[in-house]
Amino acid sequence: MAHLSHDNGALLARVRRIGGQVGAVERALQGDAGCIEVLQLVAAVRGAVNGLLDEIIADHLEAHVAAPGLSDAERAQGAEELLAVIRRYSK
Numbered sequence: 001m002a003h004l005s006h007d008n009g010a011l012l013a014r015v016r017r018i019g020g021q022v023g024a025v026e027r028a029l030q031g032d033a034g035c036i037e038v039l040q041l042v043a044a045v046r047g048a049v050n051g052l053l054d055e056i057i058a059d060h061l062e063a064h065v066a067a068p069g070l071s072d073a074e075r076a077q078g079a080e081e082l083l084a085v086i087r088r089y090s091k
Contacts, residue, residue, distance in 0.1 A: 011052070011056070014048070014052050014055075015052065017048065018045060018048045018049060018052065021045045021048055022045055025038065025042055025045060028041055053089065057085075057086075060078065060081070060082055061078075061082065064077070064078025064081070065078040065079050
């Protein structure tokens with residue numbers, strides 16, 4: 001996905017924040033935090049991962065499905081790749 005390289009810095013920053021959130025879940029579990037606190041932390045991680053996924057999906061659509069100049073075969077391949085990821089994610 002070379003098209004992501006224009007914005008890798010922002011994406012990597014998001015991934016690092018997600019890593020920090022996962023670390024907070026681990027610390028909460030090690031520190032015997034209450035279940036509600038852990039659930040809220042896990043929900044925040046899920047939301048952050050979903051936001052990252054949304055951004056990458058949008059980038060993929062723009063570059064591999066909707067970009068002017070793509071052939072029908074390129075558009076079909078881009079759509080097929082995206083559909084496979086969405087199906088995998090929704091399981």
